[in-house]
Amino acid sequence: xxxxxxxxxxxxxxxxxxxxxxxxxxxxxxxxxxxxxxxxxxxxxxxxxxxxxxxxxxxxxxxxxxxxxxxxxxxxxxxxxxxxxxxxxxxxxxxxxxxxxxxxxxxxxxxxxxxxxxxxxxxxxxxxxxxxxxxxxxxxxxxxxxxxxxxxxxxxxxxxxxxxxxxxxxxxxxxxxxxxxxxxxxxxxxxxxxxxxxxxxxxxxxxxxxxxxxxxxxxxxxxxxxxxxxxxxxxxxxxxxxxxxxxxxxxxxxxxxxxxxxxxxxxxxxxxxxxxxxxxxxxxxxxxxx
Numbered sequence: 257x258x259x260x261x262x263x264x265x266x267x268x269x270x271x272x273x274x275x276x277x278x279x280x281x282x283x284x285x286x287x288x289x290x291x292x293x294x295x296x297x298x299x300x301x302x303x304x305x306x307x308x309x310x311x312x313x314x315x316x317x318x319x320x321x322x323x324x325x326x327x328x329x330x331x332x333x334x335x336x337x338x339x340x341x342x343x344x345x346x347x348x349x350x351x352x353x354x355x356x357x358x359x360x361x362x363x364x365x366x367x368x369x370x371x372x373x374x375x376x377x378x379x380x381x382x383x384x385x386x387x388x389x390x391x392x393x394x395x396x397x398x399x400x401x402x403x404x405x406x407x408x409x410x411x412x413x414x415x416x417x418x419x420x421x422x423x424x425x426x427x428x429x430x431x432x433x434x435x436x437x438x439x440x441x442x443x444x445x446x447x448x449x450x451x452x453x454x455x456x457x458x459x460x461x462x463x464x465x466x467x468x469x470x471x472x473x474x475x476x477x478x479x480x481x482x483x484x485x486x487x488x489x490x491x492x493x494x495x496x497x498x499x500x501x502x503x504x505x506x507x508x509x510x511x512x513x514x515x516x517x518x519x520x521x522x523x524x525x526x527x528x529x530x531x532x533x534x535x536x537x538x539x540x541x542x543x544x545x546x
Contacts, residue, residue, distance in 0.1 A: 258372070260340035260402045262392060263330060265322050265353055266296040267346035268385040269493050269523050278393050281330060283322040285353075287524045289315050296525055304521040308496040308532040317528035321346075321353045327360040335364050335371035340402050344376040344392065344409060346385060347457030374406045376413075379457035382526045383491040383518075384418040384538040391416075391488065391540070417541040418453035419478050421471035423497075423533025450474045455544050462546050472504050475537045476511050482541030489516040491538040495527045500535055508537075 263281040264270075275282050284296045289310055294301045302310070311317065327343075334341050343361070348354040354377040361373035378385050391412070395405050448471035450463040465474050490508060494501040501519045508515055522534055 257401050258338070258340050260342050260372075260396075260405075261334050262389070262396060263334075263341055263343040264385070264389055265346055266523060267351070267353070267381065267525050268389050269382045269520055269526060270386040270389060271520065272297055280389065280393065281334075283326060283330060283353075285322050285525045286320040287528055288318045288320075294524070296523060302524065304523065304527070305496055307524045307527060311527070311532055317524065319525050319528045321351045321356060324356050324360050327357055328363060331360055331364040331373055332367070335368035335373070340371055341373040342376070342392070342396075342402055342405055342409075343373065344378045344385075344388065347379045347381055347453065348377045349379070349457035350381060350459065372402060374402060376406060376409050377457070378409075378416075379413050379453070379455070380416050381418060381453050381457075381459065382522055382536055382538075383493040383520055384416050384453060384536075386493075386520070387488070387491050387538045387540065388413060388416045414455055414544055415484075415540055415542065417479065417482050417539050417544055419475040419537045419546075420451040420453075420459070420530070421448050421468075421475060421535050422451075422530050423448075423468065424531045450478065452478065452544065452546050468500075469503075472500070472507060472535065475504070475535070476507050478546050479508075479537060479539050479541070480511065482543060482545060483512070483539050484542050485512075486540055488540035489518050492517060492519045493522045493536045493538070494519070495522040495530060495532045495534040497533050497535065500533075504535060504537065 265283045266285050286293050331341055343357050345354040345357055357375040361375050378388050380388050447464050449461045451461045454460045465471050492501050505517050
C-alpha cells in the first residue's frame with residue numbers, strides 16, 4: 257500500500273501545530289484588508305486579534321480561495337516523492353476550492369500516472385471541517401488505505417454537525433446571507449440568528465432568539481437533537497470572544513457531562529464573512545438535521 261499525505265485548506269481553522277504534529281499539509285488562502293493582501297499562516301499574516309480589531313475599526317476584508325498554482329505545486333511535490341494525496345476542501349457551496357482541486361489533481365495525475373490523488377468535498381466549514389480532518393487523521397493512523405479513507409469520508413461527512421451564531425448581522429448581510437432590513441431590525445432588537453451548515457454544505461439560518469446567551473443555549477439544544485456520544489471530541493470556534501467560548505463549553509458540560517472539548521479561533525478567511533463575536537459549535541452526530 258502506497259503512503260499518502262492528507263492535505264486540506266486553511267478554512268478548517270485548525271492550528272498549524274496540530275497539522276505539523278500529524279503530518280497534515282495546509283493550503284493557505286488569501287485575505288485582503290484595505291488593499292493589502294495577506295496569506296494565512298504566512299509570517300506577515302495578522303494575528304486573529306489584530307484581524308478582528310481591524311474589522312471592529314470599520315475595515316472590511318475580502319477573501320480568495322486557494323489558487324490552482326499552489327495546489328498543483330503541492331500535489332506535484334508529493335507525487336514526485338512517490339506518495340499519494342488525500343485532499344479535502346472547504347464546502348463547495350461556500351467556495352470554489354473543491355472544483356479547483358479536482359482540476360489540479362487531474363493535471364498532476366496525467367504527469368505522474370502512478371500517483372493517485374483523491375479530492376473530497378467536505379461540505380464543512382471552519383472547525384467542522386477541522387473535526388472531519390481529525391476523523392480522517394484517526395482513520396489514517398488506524399491503517400486505512402487511501403481508497404478506504406475516501407469511502408469512509410464521503411459516507412460519514414453528513415455526521416459533522418455545525419451550529420453558529422453571530423454578533424453582528426451586518427457581516428452576514430454583506431455576504432448575502434440576510435437582507436438589509438433583517439440586519440437593521442435584528443441589530444436594533446438584539447435578535448441573534450442561529451445557523452447551521454446543511455447537508456449541501458450551505459450556511460442556513462434556521463432560527464432566531466433575542467439575546468446573545470439565549471443563542472448559545474439554542475445551539476446546545478440543537479446539538480442535543482443530533483449528538484451521538486463517541487470517542488470524537490466536540491469543537492468550539494470563536495472570533496475573538498474566548499470568554500464566551502468558555503461559557504458555551506460550560507453549558508455543554510452541564511448538559512452532557514464531561515466532554516472532550518477543543519476551543520479554537522475562527523481565522524481570517526472565515527472571519528471575513530462572519531465578523532467578530534461569532535460563536536460556533538461542532539459535533540459528530542447522526543445527521544445534520546436541526
